[in-house]
Amino acid sequence: MSHIRPLRFIRRGQVVTLNGVAPDRTLLEVLREDLGCTGTKEGCGEGDCGACTVVLGSEREGAVHYQSVNSCIRLAHSVDGMALWTVEDLVADPLIQPTEKSASDLHPAQQAMVNCHGSQCGFCTPGFVMSMFGMYQNHVCKGQAITRELAVEELSGNLCRCTGYRPIFDAAQSMAELPRMQVNEPELLKQINTLKTNAPSGDATYLAPTTFNELLRARAAHPDALVAAGTTDVGLWITKMHKQYAQILDVTRAEELRRITTDAQQIHIGAAVSLTDAFGALVQHWPQLHRFATRFAGMPVRNSGTLGGNVANGSPIGDSMPLLIALGASITLASVRGERSVALEDFYTGYRKNLLAADELLTAIHVPLPVANQQLAAYKISKRFDDDISAVCLVIQMQIDNGVICEARIGAGGVAATPARAVQTEGLLNGQVWSEALATQAGQSLQAEFNPISDMRASSAYRREMLGALLQRFWLETSGTLSKDPAPSLATLQPLEVSP
Numbered sequence: 001m002s003h004i005r006p007l008r009f010i011r012r013g014q015v016v017t018l019n020g021v022a023p024d025r026t027l028l029e030v031l032r033e034d035l036g037c038t039g040t041k042e043g044c045g046e047g048d049c050g051a052c053t054v055v056l057g058s059e060r061e062g063a064v065h066y067q068s069v070n071s072c073i074r075l076a077h078s079v080d081g082m083a084l085w086t087v088e089d090l091v092a093d094p095l096i097q098p099t100e101k102s103a104s105d106l107h108p109a110q111q112a113m114v115n116c117h118g119s120q121c122g123f124c125t126p127g128f129v130m131s132m133f134g135m136y137q138n139h140v141c142k143g144q145a146i147t148r149e150l151a152v153e154e155l156s157g158n159l160c161r162c163t164g165y166r167p168i169f170d171a172a173q174s175m176a177e178l179p180r181m182q183v184n185e186p187e188l189l190k191q192i193n194t195l196k197t198n199a200p201s202g203d204a205t206y207l208a209p210t211t212f213n214e215l216l217r218a219r220a221a222h223p224d225a226l227v228a229a230g231t232t233d234v235g236l237w238i239t240k241m242h243k244q245y246a247q248i249l250d251v252t253r254a255e256e257l258r259r260i261t262t263d264a265q266q267i268h269i270g271a272a273v274s275l276t277d278a279f280g281a282l283v284q285h286w287p288q289l290h291r292f293a294t295r296f297a298g299m300p301v302r303n304s305g306t307l308g309g310n311v312a313n314g315s316p317i318g319d320s321m322p323l324l325i326a327l328g329a330s331i332t333l334a335s336v337r338g339e340r341s342v343a344l345e346d347f348y349t350g351y352r353k354n355l356l357a358a359d360e361l362l363t364a365i366h367v368p369l370p371v372a373n374q375q376l377a378a379y380k381i382s383k384r385f386d387d388d389i390s391a392v393c394l395v396i397q398m399q400i401d402n403g404v405i406c407e408a409r410i411g412a413g414g415v416a417a418t419p420a421r422a423v424q425t426e427g428l429l430n431g432q433v434w435s436e437a438l439a440t441q442a443g444q445s446l447q448a449e450f451n452p453i454s455d456m457r458a459s460s461a462y463r464r465e466m467l468g469a470l471l472q473r474f475w476l477e478t479s480g481t482l483s484k485d486p487a488p489s490l491a492t493l494q495p496l497e498v499s500p
């Protein structure tokens, strides 16, 4: 077996170096089995429950960037060069220091859970505490309040079976009231940069090229390596399907794939940009997408998973593709032979099949900026409101000038073998006066255009019914009959008033 590059990360102010970690070993396996950090729990092993949540720190624009992630589906080598905190580290890390006098040694994320009775059996608690630590660093330490809505959004990837969510949300909101603790960021950044400059040379089992050209050369030289980004799909092939991979090509280290830029016409999103950041960029231009974005998995999955991974994976029930198709997005496929641009709807050739050649990678997604008189709505129908996969996803975009539809684009998920564009229905809508009668006709057209299957998420009849109903809803919303306010969710649970 070829020499495996040592895995190095910063924990409790020290560099941890681990030798011989296999390329497909998960971070949770390393933590629990190699380092004995059993505070980090394994519940589902597939990114759903959040019991395994840890926080990663990396350098971004001269500051530390904190991300909660699911360690069960994250590859251990993907954290090389980063800082890592597990639940055990919050009181043991010398770089986390109190800035105000406190009677407690606990971190505010822990103390708030104690104060608000946020834990019963305790199995989920380490995961919740780590998501709250991420929130603490990203919001409280930056002087931002944690609203109920924010607490719900950022804890949507953590499940609790016994306490109930109200006390946990109360705890998240009350962290800011406790004496402050702060990570010594200047010192941590120094350590992160030292690791970066002393990086050992690459080996052939876990390839993580840092530039675009190196990445394409690595893809050409190792066509059999498993391409991996945030591993929120790939991780499950390892933990649930028990697949083994001798060689991984990690695309997330190439700077060019992690950039978001905007010009006069388009937003260009690198394929390895996280779902959190990619949706953040889209929401800046289409604020109505906020709710849809926060319903994509839970926060730790969105922090690891990438937009390019969602598109390349090509699941027929993937959420970003109907949206991107409705927005008229194109993608860049690149190899050492050159680049080509493809309209997203033309990328898919069959169930989980696409145009990528063996030496090609998806490198960027390009989204045209909003135009005048554009109406856009993204609907996700799933059994659970938060952290669930779509049964049906429908995204409708129309440019309506003086009541007439100049251009309609519709992206659909869960109704065909691939994410699809509703070309026939668009043809029916274009050039017509937008009216209730046309909406009904278009709903019927959508139902005829697709032939969805029945599976554990929904029956074929239900899916078809939804296509008509969502088109009708779009009419009601765009004609002002129905409010666009989001459906009630856990955010409506208000803090409990406890009498003294």
Ligand SMILES: Cc1cc2nc3c(=O)[nH]c(=O)nc-3n(C[C@H](O)[C@H](O)[C@H](O)COP(=O)(O)OP(=O)(O)OC[C@H]3O[C@@H](n4cnc5c(N)ncnc54)[C@H](O)[C@@H]3O)c2cc1C
Pocket (backbone or CB within 6 Å): 046, 047, 048, 073, 226, 227, 228, 229, 230, 231, 232, 233, 234, 235, 251, 271, 272, 275, 295, 296, 297, 298, 301, 304, 305, 306, 307, 308, 309, 310, 311, 312, 313, 317, 318, 319, 320, 356, 360, 361, 362, 363, 387, 388, 389, 390
């Ligand atoms: C708990 C949970 C909830 C989820 N909820 C949702 C949801 O609500 N909606 C939804 O759509 N998805 C959901 N997913 C699926 C997953 O999070 C997304 O598909 C995610 O975007 C995948 O990105 P990734 O970076 O993790 O990809 P990876 O897992 O790293 O890769 C996925 C596939 O894409 C390929 N790939 C990745 N990057 C490239 C590239 N640049 N070029 C070529 N090939 C590439 C890989 O080889 C692999 O085949 C969920 C997953 C989990 C675990």
Ligand code: FES
Pocket (backbone or CB within 6 Å): 041, 042, 043, 044, 045, 046, 047, 048, 049, 050, 051, 052, 053, 070, 071, 072, 073
């Ligand atoms: S163990 Fe459930 S998300 Fe990781």
Ligand code: FES
Pocket (backbone or CB within 6 Å): 118, 119, 120, 121, 122, 123, 124, 125, 159, 160, 161, 162, 163
């Ligand atoms: S405290 Fe038991 S699962 Fe949450």
